[in-house]
Amino acid sequence: MVEDARSNSDVERLRRHHRLMWRIRAFEEQALRGLDEKVVLGAIHPSIGQEAVAAGVCANLACEDILLSTHRGHGHTLAKGAEPLAMMRELLGREDGNCGGKGGSMHIADFSVGMLGANGVVAANIVIAAGAAHAVKLRQEARVVCCIFGDGAINRGPFLEGLNWAAVFRLPVLFVCEDNAFAATTRTAAMTGGEGPIVRARAFGIPGVEVDGNDVLAVESAVAELLGALRTGDGPRFLCARTYRLTGHTGADPATYRPKAEVEARWKEDPIARVAAHLRLAGVPETELAADAETGQAEMRRAYQQAVATPYPRAAHAYADVQDVGDPRAEAY
Amino acid sequence: MVEDARSNSDVERLRRHHRLMWRIRAFEEQALRGLDEKVVLGAIHPSIGQEAVAAGVCANLACEDILLSTHRGHGHTLAKGAEPLAMMRELLGREDGNCGGKGGSMHIADFSVGMLGANGVVAANIVIAAGAAHAVKLRQEARVVCCIFGDGAINRGPFLEGLNWAAVFRLPVLFVCEDNAFAATTRTAAMTGGEGPIVRARAFGIPGVEVDGNDVLAVESAVAELLGALRTGDGPRFLCARTYRLTGHTGADPATYRPKAEVEARWKEDPIARVAAHLRLAGVPETELAADAETGQAEMRRAYQQAVATPYPRAAHAYADVQDVGDPRAEAY
Amino acid sequence: MARLTYLDAGRVALAEEMRRDPTVWALGEDLGRGGVFGQYRGLTEEFGPDRICDAPISEACILGAAVGAAMMGTRPVVEMRFSDFALCAVDELVNQAAKARYMFGGQSRVPVVVREPVGMWRSSAAQHSQSLEAWYVHIPGLVVVCPSTPADNKGLLKSAVRCDDPVVYMEHKSLWPLEGEVPDDPDFMVPLGQARIVREGRDVTIVSWSQQVNIAAEAAAKLADAGISAELIDLRTLWPWDKPAVLASVRKTRRLIVTHEAVSVAGFGAEVAATVAERLHGDLRAPVRRLGAPRIPVSYAPTLEDEVRVTADGIAATAREMVGPG
């Protein structure tokens, strides 16, 4: 984190992060409550404690830039500009969810803001992102592609294939490893040979840096620098953002596989609290900080209530969006 | 290459390499003639120019040690101790071929000498080798596993997954990248991000060295050292052996995609000629060197003739070796 | 006999086999913590982390390593977590495991059990709900098993572990909590390839497997109430499948419904239906019928997800149609 917020514009920037990170936090806390109430369906992978990555990365992305995410993608999606109401509806499997209720949390996507989807398959989006960047380059567009994945993903083949591809074709893609130390119940350190994500990326020919992923300004400025190189056509870049998953792997996971003390210690690094501390130092009054939280919470409560009041999609909708040629609606197969 | 053959035992060692490399060369030249005669079936991937890798690696492997190879596996298989007659029969699709005529060149294997197969899928054997080594470790056996693959294979996912696996479980496996600068018609340098095989291996936590793969003694001693570490349980090791494919990718490939001059220059590095030069320096008469070549050629001619005289497998044999449960012979499906 | 869940029956089966044979081991992600559904709970404590082996997220290597380890004298049980993730390891399963014995002319066998939890499971959507058993039946070299009861999940898993062929072993996720009587005998086995007659009947044969068997049983009960006697066959193993049992039943009932959760088009139901049509055409009193999912991916929203379900009512209605007002 920069030493302190030096100027008004820094404060404004930090404040924006604070609000956004609270919106993300509130969205997921609301979703988890919805899960308890059995209104949110399917699995929810909360990113609580990781909001600084979403905020810091997306602060550098324009709407026409492209983002691909993971199963733990609510924060990224909100940060990219998606509407919480549509997202909440999606988590509840309702009409007018981003994906019309077909995808749910694990496939959350909003193409209208350049968010090309979470993915239910670990690492799958890495090669898709390489291809999206390939198209950007072929079409000589100015935008960039950013692909976020977890530290567990670096042990799947597509990590190698996608990074190598991006390096070979010098594609405008930023790879962001959101290193939260865990893959489900397993510590990734125990399952990863060598020195980790950044060393691997470099071995594939992709320069990169590591950053404290709970420090939103550090993430923001690291990404700014990396994207600068990338926007001049200097090929792909890599960021490893070290963070920690403060909750269980899913909403249903009590995460008993790690000591309480470890988690408590990590809560002290809560990225939202860290932003708040800086804002306090810069003289932002406590009431305003509380208002940011409350505003986010109110927004998400409202979204949730509206989503609850939205009907499920009509059954016939199940047959739409499959394919044009051989459309299942053409004949009841 | 060591400066000169200093002792009688060095000369003996070099001489053994010379003979083996000639046997490999002669086997493949014979196979290529068989292809011209349309007696050898399917595709043949010759390793002409790469014999020093096979000889240098396998000089360090006992029969109970395990070898896995690639589509370009005749040399490795011979060096591991397989019978050329059974191999030639396999290439001709005859009875009593190593695989009973079911596999052919791309699936050549001789489990009786610890040679667990060529593979028709690039990089596929890397993960299989990791698993073979895993079993060796679980069963607390003393043997080691060696897996040879090409420089093209390092761009497939299983390269990452298999090396990471071996590093994580500290398995007794030596990975050997036979870097002949090409993957089919493509220069691998153009398709490979970063500094190449050895840097990637290190990034996955596997120590390794590079070696002049046309220098059989250099390969032999590098492998000796790597296997030494490995046999003490110190986890996997990696060797990158730089060599050159002097022929086309397959017997049918005229390899017009590279300048004649390049190939001619590389012929000057012919690993067999290099061994011969050293033997000459050590005083081995020309007639004996010629005899090594002639002996190898005669052996392979004989193997070929015997193979030609061997019948094709009986059709009913097609239904054997599929599976026990649900055996196709149980019912004519 | 003990009352066990389907999940625990599988767990007990594996534990018994691991006790019996020291070459049996399991590998997969998060097994150390009991596996994602708890199928491995307690096994690390008994067998240690070498034999209940936690893996990186490397499906291709998990399966590929199992192939190599099987060639080297061990019997790996591979956990794929969701059958959908097994699609990250198809080369390893289809080009390697299934073909190694053949390609190498019988020099090696590949005794691997690949556990692939299948099927719909409350709003899991398109990448966590698939049933692709038909794929594996199409591949020479593979055995395919789809247990539907706790007892079968014990007896078939034990048979699979002892089998020298690669076995694709598909447990249905919605069956995990299902309870039933399970024999204690550590030598209790259910033979591969033998169907189970769930219910005898005269008027129509219903062939099914996996979770769909329970839905078909419901249908059969409804039909009984309506005076139609349905014979329900649980195939249990899809390759080899118990053709004699099915043909004998249809010879008797002269009507066939085959029903499964998977997509109907090019599903395994087509194989069963086509076989019966080929062999028993002249005996049939009604055309063979298949009931499976429409050719659409599985959705998240329940109203959409339900559209791919074949219901007991749907099966019963089809049966009534076939039997007619007679």
Added chain:
Amino acid sequence: MARLTYLDAGRVALAEEMRRDPTVWALGEDLGRGGVFGQYRGLTEEFGPDRICDAPISEACILGAAVGAAMMGTRPVVEMRFSDFALCAVDELVNQAAKARYMFGGQSRVPVVVREPVGMWRSSAAQHSQSLEAWYVHIPGLVVVCPSTPADNKGLLKSAVRCDDPVVYMEHKSLWPLEGEVPDDPDFMVPLGQARIVREGRDVTIVSWSQQVNIAAEAAAKLADAGISAELIDLRTLWPWDKPAVLASVRKTRRLIVTHEAVSVAGFGAEVAATVAERLHGDLRAPVRRLGAPRIPVSYAPTLEDEVRVTADGIAATAREMVGPG
């Protein structure tokens, strides 16, 4: 009209589409040198290395990148070299390409053509000979095309490139040198989903696709000599398949043989046979029949390799049996 090989017809089709639409591009290994069979010869010269894109040996990324590139407004044509290697990219095809449009509720389409050369090709053995078209037909979201003639390989490939759905496009390797008349018109297209009546007949309908159509045609000629009039239908597209054409033909001939090179068990022939048995049971004068490969891997030795072939004699004998001494 021009006389072209099946191989060149595909090459011309791609060139025409690339000329017409600058968003069309091709990617795969060794394309720069014309592709492993020459299917891309000359295209780099015309379109440059960006649009005829040489790839690393990274099947998963080749396909996955195509998915991403398709979402971003291009139309990638993926070369998989051998359909067997496509098994290294099944997640990308089945979990991603096929489902993306659906999972995302129609926000995106994935107009990718995945060229997968299939089938037996002189002693290529078990990892270079497979025909797995049935797999892809089973997957919602995919279109599956299996051309058998040069003209179709032009017209169908053009349709595939223009199609907004992911298309698995399976060329048969042994058809590469086959010559035939091919329309020059750059707007010549063969519609997806429409079968071709290769030969009209009265006594029996033979349904086939890909290289097997030629073998079936030989069988039909033999049958004609023996006084049996066979109607031969080349499906051309397996999803969607031309059910109306097949049903109409069988309504007329009242007999069906479906034959393919792939393994018979759980092959696409089962789908065709089961559909006909379901719909036309009462019209059939003989049971439906399927002819495909036995459930064994493909061997290297010709005597063994030949065991999996369905021959013209085999087809003709089956037809004679069905028609009877009549």
